[in-house]
Amino acid sequence: MEGGSIAGSTLTLDRAFKRAVTVDRLPVEDVVAAISANPARLLGSYDEVGSLEPGKYADLVLLDAEFDLKGVMRRGEWVVDPQLG
Numbered sequence: 001m002e003g004g005s006i007a008g009s010t011l012t013l014d015r016a017f018k019r020a021v022t023v024d025r026l027p028v029e030d031v032v033a034a035i036s037a038n039p040a041r042l043l044g045s046y047d048e049v050g051s052l053e054p055g056k057y058a059d060l061v062l063l064d065a066e067f068d069l070k071g072v073m074r075r076g077e078w079v080v081d082p083q084l085g
Contacts, residue, residue: 014061014067014068016035017035017067018067020034021067036051037051057075057076058073058075059074060072060073062082070082
């Protein structure tokens with residue numbers, strides 16, 4: 001695994017999301033589902049992750065108006081604090 005990447009790409013999910021919405025002009029709601037709910041269902045973990053609902057882990061990504069990464073929350077704790085960005 002040269003360079004720390006797998007599958008021959010270093011594209012991050014936030015950059016892929018931004019491109020899908022701004023360049024490819026896909027609806028935000030469709031892209032959100034494609035990177036959250038759909039994979040969670042496929043992996044059989046939708047009862048724990050994949051959407052923001054009571055009883056699920058509070059995992060989320062905070063983006064600004066330009067779809068740039070501002071914060072990351074994992075299980076209710078900020079791992080990338082939006083106040084520091």
